[in-house]
Amino acid sequence: MAKGSVIVLSGPAGSGKSTVRERLIARNPDFRYSISDTTRKPRPGEKDGVDYGFVTVEEFREGIAAGKYYEFAEYAGNYYGTPVSQLVPFTDRGINVVLEIEVQGAMQVRAKDENAVLVMLLPPSFSVLESRLRGRGTECEESVQRRLAKARNEIEYFMNYDYFILNADGCIDECVRQLEVIAETQKYRTKNNSDFPVNFLLN
Amino acid sequence: MAKGSVIVLSGPAGSGKSTVRERLIARNPDFRYSISDTTRKPRPGEKDGVDYGFVTVEEFREGIAAGKYYEFAEYAGNYYGTPVSQLVPFTDRGINVVLEIEVQGAMQVRAKDENAVLVMLLPPSFSVLESRLRGRGTECEESVQRRLAKARNEIEYFMNYDYFILNADGCIDECVRQLEVIAETQKYRTKNNSDFPVNFLLN
Numbered sequence: 001m002a003k004g005s006v007i008v009l010s011g012p013a014g015s016g017k018s019t020v021r022e023r024l025i026a027r028n029p030d031f032r033y034s035i036s037d038t039t040r041k042p043r044p045g046e047k048d049g050v051d052y053g054f055v056t057v058e059e060f061r062e063g064i065a066a067g068k069y070y071e072f073a074e075y076a077g078n079y080y081g082t083p084v085s086q087l088v089p090f091t092d093r094g095i096n097v098v099l100e101i102e103v104q105g106a107m108q109v110r111a112k113d114e115n116a117v118l119v120m121l122l123p124p125s126f127s128v129l130e131s132r133l134r135g136r137g138t139e140c141e142e143s144v145q146r147r148l149a150k151a152r153n154e155i156e157y158f159m160n161y162d163y164f165i166l167n168a169d170g171c172i173d174e175c176v177r178q179l180e181v182i183a184e185t186q187k188y189r190t191k192n193n194s195d196f197p198v199n200f201l202l203n
Numbered sequence: 204m205a206k207g208s209v210i211v212l213s214g215p216a217g218s219g220k221s222t223v224r225e226r227l228i229a230r231n232p233d234f235r236y237s238i239s240d241t242t243r244k245p246r247p248g249e250k251d252g253v254d255y256g257f258v259t260v261e262e263f264r265e266g267i268a269a270g271k272y273y274e275f276a277e278y279a280g281n282y283y284g285t286p287v288s289q290l291v292p293f294t295d296r297g298i299n300v301v302l303e304i305e306v307q308g309a310m311q312v313r314a315k316d317e318n319a320v321l322v323m324l325l326p327p328s329f330s331v332l333e334s335r336l337r338g339r340g341t342e343c344e345e346s347v348q349r350r351l352a353k354a355r356n357e358i359e360y361f362m363n364y365d366y367f368i369l370n371a372d373g374c375i376d377e378c379v380r381q382l383e384v385i386a387e388t389q390k391y392r393t394k395n396n397s398d399f400p401v402n403f404l405l406n
Contacts, residue, residue, distance in 0.1 A: 120393070122399075122403065124403075124406075125402075125403055125406035126403055126404050126405075126406060127406060152404065155400045155403055155404065156400070158393055158399065158400045159393050159394070159397060159400075160393075161393050162392065162393065163388065163391040163392055163393065164391060164393050164396065164399065165391060178388075178391060181384045181387055181388055182388050182391060184384055185366065185381075185384055185385050185388045188366040188367060188368060188381060188385060189365065189366055190323070190361055190362050190363075190364050190365065190366060190367050191362070193367065194362060196325075196361060196367065197358045197359070197361045197362075199328075200325065200327075200328055200329055200358055201329050201355065201358065202329075203327075203328035203329060203330060
């Protein structure tokens with residue numbers, strides 16, 4: 001049986017990545033969401049081991065030193081990281097594990113795991129992104145500008161990703177389907193089946 | 204619009220690649236079969252411009268010198284080659300062009316066109332291949348042995364291909380579907396959409 005893939009999903013705020021990821025997981029038993037560790041405090045309603053693994057700064061640093069993390073990054077004074085234990089036991093059983101992480105973490109994955117699949121979710125254009133962020137009506141102008149500046153930076157990493165998916169308005173299900181076929185085709189990659197030729201000749 | 208892909212389909216005699224390719228083309232208007240040039244004589248029923256472009260050795264050599272061929276190879280004293288004119292006008296319009304070629308030609312494609320997609324079609328095992336070749340009942344033992352030796356050689360190029368598709372008995376439609384999704388996901392590859400970021404920011 002082919003192993004599952006590590007699928008990194010990135011995209012600017014307003015790209016819809018959480019919605020796409022949630023729907024993907026909800027309708028596919030062979031996909032799993034990786035739960036990150038973080039040193040930030042839980043927000044109301046967040047549960048340890050469900051939304052994040054909440055750890056102390058000391059615990060996180062010990063984890064880094066011990067090679068616990070597949071990737072990690074620091075944002076706004078807090079650590080975020082993906083424990084290896086969230087990946088290998090699942091991919092070994094053919095489960096695809098989805099990491100919803102920022103560009104910084106994705107580039108670590110790119111450098112260390114050539115079999116990981118990097119997918120960037122994007123709105124059709126910058127102006128669509130802008131109107132989505134304003135349309136939320138929950139963010140002040142300064143926050144909108146900050147997110148737009150971040151998106152401008154993120155798109156510069158486009159070519160470091162393997163695939164991109166276009167999330168036009170009302171296209172969540174089509175995005176999920178595209179992510180499913182991207183994951184499916186990883187099973188047909190020769191590099192993920194390097195033991196095939198030997199088994200072929202012996203059987 | 205994303206360009207179409209050049210899809211190289213290889214596989215040993217008995218892998219079913221002609222059947223898979225024919226069914227793929229028959230049911231997809233956005234797939235096209237590339238018609239090779241050859242210097243061998245037409246067999247009964249073969250038509251110039253349909254099965255092959257039948258050319259003289261002189262014409263073929265002039266074509267090589269003029270850069271006419273995307274890939275070419277010599278088998279059993281005859282040239283076979285894919286004219287560039289069979290590819291670019293179609294891929295530019297979003298059509299996927301399927302090349303059914305041998306490992307030798309596929310390796311030329313690998314070296315010169317990083318966007319081409321190389322797919323190897325294989326039976327589940329060597330013993331299945333052997334029984335299929337014998338089951339045809341049309342080939343002498345010497346011919347069977349020659350084809351098996353060739354298959355043993357071909358499988359050594361497995362890792363030089365991007366994808367492989369397993370053609371178990373009775374699975375032609377599933378093979379066609381897998382080839383379709385492999386082709387589909389090429390449209391989502393960032394490397395095939397390098398102009399996206401600039402257009403994104405300008406719109």
